[in-house]
Amino acid sequence: ETLRLLTWGGYAPENVIELFEAETGHTVEVTKSNNEEMVAKLRATNGGGFDLAQPSQDRIAGAQAEFDIYKPIDLSKIDESQFITSMLEATKGNTTYNDEIYGVPHVWGTSGLVVNKAEAGDVKDYLDLCDDSVAGKVSYRLKRPTLIGFAFSMGLDPFAAYNDEEAYKDILAKVEDKLIECKPNVKTYWGGGDEIKNLLRSGEVVAAMAWDTGGWSLNEDNADITFVAPEAGALGWIDTFVLPKRGRADEAAYAWINFVMQPEIAAMITNSAGNFTASKGGDEGVDEALKVRYQESFPPEAVDNIKWYPTVPANLETLEGAVLDRVKAAN
């Protein structure tokens, strides 16, 4: 069978695919994407075109409610013992819709700040990106994590307001003002992981809101640059495995899930993607340097302070979209 995998960059490295293909006889075709595009693609294909997708756990129940693009996971086909139990249970909970479970966890990580210490040592929280000292040398994405991060940094709690539309609108209004005010500081809104790495590496950007993994991989080349968990808390995400409604290679999909959750394989993925996985024991085979960087970025209190995304209710994204559009259009 051919496994058509819709995933993030780095989650299906070539060496893993080769091992998988050799072992199972399936072939793997990878399409790299992001959360929005994954949902959009599956919506357009009505849940077809792919056999396995990897959106974040907060993007499953809402999308399922609206577009009916996934099929429930048959847990009997999954070796649950390979998963870190707490993470598996949390994900199951977050991806339940109409009493069916749609997702199991794969990779987790955080969004926070990637900072060039030599040039922008003062940047410690999201709001510091708006400081004059880094004017014109800042970047972040114009996507929902930015809204959430800024809200926390402003002392608000967006997750608590998820199910109270009015309260959430209030929060968004404040964040919108802040982001518009901050706009002159921004060099460009980045889109993909390597893009922000390029910007930081070349020195065109000195501080950014970005994924932890980006900061760590830059740290390898340039000791000044690294990931900093913001004072308001890093935003924790878990990317999952889901089965598109009309996937045709379920068997290969389950085989892939079970294959990559083996600790050795999981470690290979961590080395490639930079983020840790939900594989029990998967961190053992990970490059020591990466573990060190992780520990430097996340002292224990910072780990406790991670804000994990709850499920996004179906209508929120429309509100957020309008805000993001207005920010983008503001001068």
Next chain:
Amino acid sequence: MIRTLPQSNTFKWTYRAYVTLFFVYLALPLTVVCLMAFNNSVFPSLPWEGFTWAWFFGDEDPFIGVFNDRSILRSIGTSMFVAFWVSLLSIAVGTTNAFLFVRHDFKFKEFFYILMLLPLIIPGIILGISILVFSNAVANNLENATGMWFDGLRPGLPLVILGQFSFIATFATLVISARLEKFDRSLEEAALNLGATRLGAIRQITLPFLFPAIAGAGVVAILMSFENFNTTLMLVGSDAPLTINMFDRLKLGSTPVLNAVSLLLIVVSAILGLASLLFQKRDKSS
């Protein structure tokens, strides 16, 4: 103003300088793209870190060259597949359209001709979304009615091919019509007069005459299909043609492997383009 009119030297040289500058402007981006394909750095930008072939032949992460990059090789295959069908459909419909508009008179011909031109003034992205929305609706209805799956009507290569064909057919029609227009109908009549059947005359006389235009339209269709982005973007499913694949990579930031692909693209299309031009020229001179 023209060669035979006296011009002042200042004017002549300023004009030449301008034209030279223009061609520098045209050449510049492509040149740097090609040069950076040999930069021994994981980023396609300065500084120059030395010369390497790694972006073509490398197989060691992160120096994976084009020829070892499965997804690029696969998307080149996809692009070729798409281009083949688009070009085939386009020249088929382009040829029948040409005969329709050049050879026949019918009611509302003007109006239909303008309809035929419409794809030229519809933005590609809109062609893409309209076809997406339509096929989606048809698929939903069919699936509700029959309970079967109609994957061909969902984003994927069939839709990509149809989407590109929807506007490339117009180009093919224009190219082939232009040549058919020049065809002296008495050649066909002469063939009939010499005993050929109607279809025989078209096959032996008209089609050979049209051949350069048909081949030219085919090459143009292939080039346009290969480089199409806007329409394809909205219709692509799991198999991404090369441009889409490259775009995804470019968005994420990429190694100079993209430069290497681009260099290969430039070389191949230059050869294709030159071949088609030489072909046309040989035809004209004969």
Next chain:
Amino acid sequence: MNSVHSRLSLYLLFTPFLLWLALLIIIPHIFMFLVSISVKTGVREYVTGLGNYMVFFTEPLYWNTFARTAFMSISATFLTLLIGFPVAYYIAKLTRGRTKTTLFLMCLIPFWVSELVRTFGWMILLRETGIFSSFLQYIGVASEPIEFLYNDAAIMVGLVYTSMLFMVVPLVTTLDSLDDSLIEAGYDLGGNGFTVLREIIIPHAMPGIVSGCIVVFMLSLGNYLTPILLGGKDSLWFTGLIYDQFITRFNWELGSAFGFLLLILSSTIVWAGLKLSGQSLTDTVGR
């Protein structure tokens, strides 16, 4: 000739034409319109109405972007014409034989590669750590890196570059068809460069000019890559909005409405251009 034959072949030729036109152009647009007038009221619930269009008109962002896209596209068109005309004229009238063929070919070569590659090239050239910036520092004109990317000027450069072929080729073709003796006659009757250009060359080249302008305008208006990749944080483009609605907002209804509005915009501007120049679609792009 034989009318039965001719009817039969008319039908045979009309079938593929009609299938193509109806199934891939006309009906899809009707569907797009139908989707654009269904307004989402809740999860999997829709009503028919003009709500999506209302959103467009009540949200300044959208129609600002709309106007901006139109304005930038028209500017790009003029700029392309302005830059391309002298070159086309040079090729058509001041060279001949092999030089002419070579120059003409050289105009085409950049366009044998995809727009993506071209844009990629500009990114390498324009970025803060790119070729231009480095070069300026190297020759000492600039003391620190200069960012040329991420602004409207960069978009303009990209749009003009991408469109050049579609301006130069029709111009060369029409100017080529201008009999040199008309220009000579203009001079012979006492005209000078300027009057001959105004009274003879430009009127003659009008179909080519209009054809080039229409195509360039459409390409710019419908462009997605260039504004996205070269534009900065303020550089909104209407196609980008459409893409966003379809891809990141999952809002096909609003996206379709935007699509429809873009179609109306482009048709209106093309129509106005044709009226102003006294040309017809058939004589320009359909030549």
Next chain:
Amino acid sequence: MSQQPASAQNTNPAAAFDLECRNINKDFDGFKAVNNVSFNVPTGTFFSILGPSGCGKTTLLRMVAGFQTPSSGDLLIKGKSMIGVPPNKRPVSMVFQHLALFPMMDIAANVGFGLRQRGVPREDIAKRVETVLERVGLPGVGSRHISQLSGGQKQRVAIARCMVLEPDVLLLDEPLGALDLKLREHMKIELKKLQSEFGTTFVYITHDQSEALVMSDQIAVMNHGEFEQVGAARELYHEPKTAFVAGFVGEANSFTAKVDSINGDAATLVSDDGLNIKGHDASGNLQQGDKAKVYVRPESIRLATSADQLDNVENLNQGIIENILFNGANSHILLREEKSGGELNVAIPQTGQFRDLTRGDKVYIGWEAAQTRCYKES
């Protein structure tokens, strides 16, 4: 030119005519392009249809070839009706105005095209093609490309391409129209020679009277879709039956005049500008008081410096030379007749006798009544 009146042909009566047209009509949406035309072309003759542009010549020829269907009438080739027979089944071949040689084939392939359609074996084709190319004087050019031939050679290839099929009738639609002057002069003679060598019936259309006059056995003069007169060249030139023929074939001075008196064939007329004219009633139906068209050829007018040099002419006038159009053997004088003020075109005899005339000279002019042809104006 050998004169062969149709009746003098010695053919068997069964197929006395290669081509017969009977009351052929062609309507284009109510416009009569060809109007009730009947004619017969005897086997082996060179038959021309001569007429001004738009008179319907091409339409007529295309009906013979089968590219157009007559609205009514019958059309027989070798006695067999061709109505309903498609063009590729008719035993006629056509040489097109622009020759219509196939540019995608070499010469041998062009000439062999018709034979290939008939399924003649390859070797036979090659042999027959070479033979016919020899007959048109182009041996061994088979492998050359069309563009490597001169205009006159192309012409001959086009004829060879038809002749190799041994058609009953060869149709030619102004085949010399595209050639330049000198070549056209040459090809006129060449074509006539080819026709008599092959012995095939030629139906030739042209609007150039000199082509028709020089080449044809029989000429039909066509106007507004109708045949005005059919006859040999000299007949048309010397005895035109209608005003149109008199004006169209050869040069002529023309007057509009009113019939003063009539006596058998002899008519006395007064032209609109007051010239007295004695002429010959060519239409045979002139009546006193009729309006008439009068034609006198430039070479029928004799010049003299004194009146008594012109004996035996019924029409004697005086004129002043306005312009001398020197053109070698073919020079003319434009003069203004004194009494009426009308302009006359007079040929200068080749004798050299009038070489010294100059503008402003007064001369006598005279012409015979017999050469003054009068037609009732309709």
Next chain:
Amino acid sequence: MSQQPASAQNTNPAAAFDLECRNINKDFDGFKAVNNVSFNVPTGTFFSILGPSGCGKTTLLRMVAGFQTPSSGDLLIKGKSMIGVPPNKRPVSMVFQHLALFPMMDIAANVGFGLRQRGVPREDIAKRVETVLERVGLPGVGSRHISQLSGGQKQRVAIARCMVLEPDVLLLDEPLGALDLKLREHMKIELKKLQSEFGTTFVYITHDQSEALVMSDQIAVMNHGEFEQVGAARELYHEPKTAFVAGFVGEANSFTAKVDSINGDAATLVSDDGLNIKGHDASGNLQQGDKAKVYVRPESIRLATSADQLDNVENLNQGIIENILFNGANSHILLREEKSGGELNVAIPQTGQFRDLTRGDKVYIGWEAAQTRCYKES
């Protein structure tokens, strides 16, 4: 045609010539397109340059107009050198071969173009345009579009467009080349009339000898970039100075022959196929044993049915009629001379005396030595 030898013009000596060319040369990469040409065109005359295709006519004319720069030599208009003067500053106007009417303007705008360039006020332009259109016989067509005119009318508009500027010299580059036969005949006369009405100097180039002969006061015959002879039409026709002129101007039978004996101007020759010829040494330098080209015009050959009808001719031969090319007043006989077997083209006199000759008849032919022009072959 009024014959006005250049010297007879009454103009003041200061500007006796509207156009003077002095040793004009034009090299194209070593190829001499125009070779040391000098000539003067007197004010108000119609001057033609006649020569075969490619002989350099257009190149010469374009140098006069300023579209090409002479490699050497001087060029004066009304006595002023034009070297270095751009075309838009020269007091000459040009009628282009394909007329070069501006299709983007109506007729009034076309004709008014030059005046607009001079900054003439609007109303004046309108008036002058209307006046000149009247003069060329096209009153009131100003608002029509070019495409609504016939070929001849376009021609006149092109002339009007130039004449409205009152140029010193009007240059015309084969302006009749694109017209059809009948119209060309007509326009020849028309053009000549327009020239004499306007009184402007015309320099006209053509490869059609009949155009040059009919219209011009003076004709220069050009070949291979050089002028072979300049003179009035009759001079060229009756006394060609070189073999080229004898062959190019007017029809002629030509022989290559060897000089047998020479006696002053009288030459006795034997043609290559053995015909004895008595001729006139036109080049004035023939010597016994020289190879010579001999020319006899078809109308110089007299026909007779018996030898004694031909008195006074130095050349008397017999021939058999091969073909009669009937063409009205301009009919010819192609005959084969008995002794030599050569083909001769003989004009049939207009008298009607030889109307009954037919193919295969044997006739006597004779021509005078004075009309047999011999040139040394180079």
